[in-house]
Amino acid sequence: MDAIQKANSGHPGAPMGLAAAGYVLWTKVMNHNPKNPDWPNRDRFVLSGGHASMLLYSLLYLTGYDLTLDDIQNFRQWGSKTPGHPEYGHTPGVETTTGPLGQGVANAVGMAMAERHLAARFNQTGNDIVDHYTYAICGDGDLMEGIASEAASMAGHLGLGRLICIYDDNDISIEGSTEIAFTEDVGKRFDAYNWQVLTVEDGNDLAAIEAALNDAKAETARPTLIILKTHIAYGSPNKQDSADAHGAPLGEEEVCLAKEGLGCDKDQLFCVPEDVLAHYRLTAGRGQELEAQWQARYDTYKRDYPQLADEWVNAITGFLPRDWDKDLLAFAPEDGPIATRAASGKALNALAQRIPTLMGGSADLAPSNKTFLDGMPVFQKTSYEGRNIRFGVREHAMGAVMSGLFLHGGIRPYGGTFMVFADYVRPALRVAALMKLPLIYVMTHDSVAVGEDGPTHQPVEQIASLRAMPNVMVLRPCDANETVDAWIQAINTNSTPVVLALSRQKLPVLDRQQTGGRLVRGGYVLSDCSGTPDILLIATGAEVHQALDAQKMLAEKKITARVVNMPSWELFEKNDDDYKQQVLPPEVSARLAVEAGVPMGWERYVGNAGKVIGMNSFGASAPGGTVLKNFGFTAENVAAQAESLVKKR
Ligand SMILES: Cc1ncc(C[n+]2csc(CCOP(=O)(O)OP(=O)(O)O)c2C)c(N)n1
Numbered sequence: 227m228d229a230i231q232k233a234n235s236g237h238p239g240a241p242m243g244l245a246a247a248g249y250v251l252w253t254k255v256m257n258h259n260p261k262n263p264d265w266p267n268r269d270r271f272v273l274s275g276g277h278a279s280m281l282l283y284s285l286l287y288l289t290g291y292d293l294t295l296d297d298i299q300n301f302r303q304w305g306s307k308t309p310g311h312p313e314y315g316h317t318p319g320v321e322t323t324t325g326p327l328g329q330g331v332a333n334a335v336g337m338a339m340a341e342r343h344l345a346a347r348f349n350q351t352g353n354d355i356v357d358h359y360t361y362a363i364c365g366d367g368d369l370m371e372g373i374a375s376e377a378a379s380m381a382g383h384l385g386l387g388r389l390i391c392i393y394d395d396n397d398i399s400i401e402g403s404t405e406i407a408f409t410e411d412v413g414k415r416f417d418a419y420n421w422q423v424l425t426v427e428d429g430n431d432l433a434a435i436e437a438a439l440n441d442a443k444a445e446t447a448r449p450t451l452i453i454l455k456t457h458i459a460y461g462s463p464n465k466q467d468s469a470d471a472h473g474a475p476l477g478e479e480e481v482c483l484a485k486e487g488l489g490c491d492k493d494q495l496f497c498v499p500e501d502v503l504a505h506y507r508l509t510a511g512r513g514q515e516l517e518a519q520w521q522a523r524y525d526t527y528k529r530d531y532p533q534l535a536d537e538w539v540n541a542i543t544g545f546l547p548r549d550w551d552k553d554l555l556a557f558a559p560e561d562g563p564i565a566t567r568a569a570s571g572k573a574l575n576a577l578a579q580r581i582p583t584l585m586g587g588s589a590d591l592a593p594s595n596k597t598f599l600d601g602m603p604v605f606q607k608t609s610y611e612g613r614n615i616r617f618g619v620r621e622h623a624m625g626a627v628m629s630g631l632f633l634h635g636g637i638r639p640y641g642g643t644f645m646v647f648a649d650y651v652r653p654a655l656r657v658a659a660l661m662k663l664p665l666i667y668v669m670t671h672d673s674v675a676v677g678e679d680g681p682t683h684q685p686v687e688q689i690a691s692l693r694a695m696p697n698v699m700v701l702r703p704c705d706a707n708e709t710v711d712a713w714i715q716a717i718n719t720n721s722t723p724v725v726l727a728l729s730r731q732k733l734p735v736l737d738r739q740q741t742g743g744r745l746v747r748g749g750y751v752l753s754d755c756s757g758t759p760d761i762l763l764i765a766t767g768a769e770v771h772q773a774l775d776a777q778k779m780l781a782e783k784k785i786t787a788r789v790v791n792m793p794s795w796e797l798f799e800k801n802d803d804d805y806k807q808q809v810l811p812p813e814v815s816a817r818l819a820v821e822a823g824v825p826m827g828w829e830r831y832v833g834n835a836g837k838v839i840g841m842n843s844f845g846a847s848a849p850g851g852t853v854l855k856n857f858g859f860t861a862e863n864v865a866a867q868a869e870s871l872v873k874k875r
Pocket residue numbers: 237239240275277325326327328364365366367368371394396398399400458472
């Protein structure tokens with residue numbers, strides 16, 4: 227109450243209603259060590275309704291994490307450790323960034339999946355070095371969101387018994403009572419998802435909460451939802467059970483009244499009585515003991531299974547095996563044309579043989595996305611050792627589950643869908659980018675060349691919209707070998723989600739002896755002319771081939787063109803200015819960019835005197851070649867446009 231009052235902003239209601247549950251979970255049930263938030267076998271905790279951040283910050287401070295009362299007093303201030311919503315990597319003990327409702331539930335599902343997978347991979351009879359639980363607290367808002375349903379459905383299917391979710395059932399959201407918009411029977415819904423559903427009628431009954439949590443832990447075949455009936459802003463005489471308490475300070479007077487009612491000194495701010503703090507801090511001691519017990523188990527494990535122990539350390543630290551990228555895979559022009567999605571499938575399979583933490587799948591498009599790891603088992607409730615994940619048609623959950631898998635540690639996730647459905651994973655990708663997670667998104671069918679399926683399935687604005695997002699790296703390789711390079715680049719990327727934009731259609735394999743440059747530069751001279759070029763042709767992905775053909779056509783007309791391949795703006799921008807100017811000489815103002823997507827943004831490379839062949843409308847249903855031709859993606863049109871640009875000068 228005080229922190230929110232001082233900041234004059236924040237959400238007091240949910241933290242007050244959940245205080246009792248937070249207390250029981252964090253001090254009596256959850257295995258965690260406030261002195262080491264990185265202990266690999268700690269129970270994971272996700273506060274899905276990130277607006278209730280003050281609950282999490284209070285628990286972190288009270289139980290002894292590296293967060294002080296000063297930090298609490300600086301809630302929501304510039305540079306503080308206590309931002310408005312919890313941010314991963316910013317505050318010790320915060321396991322994931324939450325705020326966009328529902329995503330936390332899916333993060334928790336990913337963490338619980340990671341736990342089961344690593345348990346299957348590493349546990350040996352009599353020595354389970356991986357055996358923790360994943361807890362989440364979510365509210366009405368989370369459970370109204372589709373992503374939570376997608377994720378809960380997945381968790382039920384997978385029988386994730388170590389996933390326990392407390393539902394803060396306080397009947398209030400921002401606009402008022404949930405009666406106005408949310409009247410379904412949540413319990414029946416989760417029951418149908420194959421969850422165990424428990425109800426605690428009084429959200430302040432410590433014993434009942436603890437008993438329910440223990441019942442939840444005892445059910446190992448199904449996840450558990452604990453429906454906890456709480457009162458928003460519990461203890462506030464005039465604001466309890468009212469939407470007014472959701473997202474605004476209670477007001478000084480009301481804070482005093484609430485403190486009086488709860489038996490606190492109404493005149494003291496940020497008062498934590500010593501005995502209260504001492505009681506909470508017992509958790510830190512208990513946590514250290516728990517970790518020490520685990521360490522002893524691990525030491526025995528290391529003695530008995532030294533090789534596995536090494537692999538465990540590599541997994542948990544993200545250490546890559548030596549030479550993982552050496553002589554991975556090479557394609558020759560004689561092999562014939564191959565779609566970059568197909569080359570991606572081969573690269574992924576080759577990498578998966580060498581990198582045991584690589585794990586993922588597709589949102590029911592594996593045959594199209596080429597994301598299946600051949601000959602390897604599927605991750606199911608009977609085979610958690612499987613590295614092939616069947617995400618089902620649940621793109622949004624897939625994104626947030628991938629984040630959860632990575633956040634848990636020990637797994638390098640990838641996930642696939644069609645580029646056009648980038649919009650369905652976008653909210654999760656955004657939070658992953660914010661969290662600096664190196665997830666690998668395989669987005670195939672990356673242009674209108676998709677063809678017959680028509681404009682609903684033909685991406686147009688997606689690549690530009692992905693480039694617009696901070697800390698996302700888009701790689702659009704132009705052929706099979708560059709696709710291998712793109713995968714290597716993706717694996718080498720440590721703090722940025724990578725999107726691989728891959729073609730549905732077959733593309734020739736370029737002869738690397740004849741062409742220069744590599745993807746790692748982001749943009750490079752692929753095919754040059756002698757002397758200063760009359761024009762620069764800049765292209766990505768499939769359209770690079772049209773630019774190369776156009777270069778030849780232009781040569782016949784004595785127009786010299788340089789073809790610049792620009793598979794990644796983000797990588798290109800990392801080069802120094804000298805390099806960038808070598809590739810795109812400032813004195814050449816005739817520039818033509820070719821990309822089968824919206825032209826937005828290409829101005830930065832073609833300048834005012836340049837032109838872009840792009841998509842200015844949605845696509846159309848017809849065979850891919852016909853669609854490309856009608857929208858101007860042919861070598862002939864590239865050459866014609868280039869010629870007119872050169873003549874204009
Ligand atoms: C995806 C998304 N949509 C909307 C919001 C804005 N928002 C924050 S909290 C909230 C209501 C949540 O209600 P509930 O989960 O019941 O929380 P309580 O009122 O109990 O604190 C909304 C709509 C959001 N954070 N995320």
